[in-house]
Amino acid sequence: EKENPKKILVITDGVFSMDGDIAPLDGVVKASEPYGAMIYVDDAHGEAVLGKGGRGIVSHFNLTHKQVHFEMGTFSKAFGVMGGHVSGSRDMVNYALNKSRSWLLSGSHPPATAAACIAAIDVLETEEEHVKTLWRNREYFVKGLQEMGFDTGHSQTPIIPAMCGESSKAVALSDGLFAEGILALPIVFPMVSRDKARIRNMMNSGLTIEQLDIALAAYEKVGKKVYII
Incomplete structure (x- = not known):
């Protein structure tokens, strides 16, 4: 709406962290062109999850990096290490290296951490079965929760909320699950609105169907006990 802007920058998440829904990045690009x-897309929850072989939301929508100019990601979630990146054109990278205060005024990672990040990328590029297993587990777990009567919100990804409503309900569900041997932390106000408290489940490709069945059985037992289902 600003008159004669010098430049417009549209910023969005790729996958929204609380609901697990996917930004319509193709529509954002079309509206912006x-x-x-x-x-600028923050794809912290989409890398190693969405797209061909886990390449992220730009790949998911068959877009190019001429259409999406900045992609930010993290190595601390699906990659299981620490650190992050901002990727884009060579001009953008050179500008960031010379102008970014957080880059200029911070220390580097230890060599072992950098090596672990590289190794995680190598695994993603050569062992695509991990992404396939992640989505298999996601579909299985969502189906199980929904068949019990849990509301999984707007989830489209391995971020799977079990909606509880009031914060006290989410805390009660979390406490009950912990007593059953399941660590599932509550997300309550002010992280979400007062009536949107939930347990946020983050699916993992390393889990077996047998382990998911144990978690689902605990959800059913405790969910009934605290009157969520």
């Missing part, structure tokens, strides 16, 4: 806007 007539204005010459640049696109």
Whole structure:
């Protein structure tokens, strides 16, 4: 709406962290192109999850990095290490290296951490079965929760909320699950609105169907006990 802006930058998450829904990045790009806007996507929850072989949301929507100008990601979630990145054109990278205060005024990772990040990328590129197993587990767990009567919100990804309503309900469900040997932390106000408390389940490709069945059995037992289902 600003008159004669020098440059427009549209910023969005790739996958929204609380509900697990996917940003319509293709629509964002289409709406932005007539204005010459640049696109910046935070794909912290989409990398190693979405797209071909886990390449992220840009791949998921068959877009190019000429259409999405900045992609930010983290190595501390699906990659299981620490650190992060901002990727884009060579001009953008050179600008960031010379102008970014957080880069200029911080120390580097230890060599072992950098090596672990590289190794995690190597695994993703050469062992695509991990992403396939992640989605298999996601579909199995969501189906199990929904068949019991749990509301899984707007989830489209391995971020799977079990909606509880009031914060006290989410805390009660979390405490009950812990007593059954399941660590599932509650997300309550002010992280979400007062009536949208939930348990946020983060699916893992390393889990077996047998382990998921144990978790689902605990959800059913405790969910009935605290009157969520």
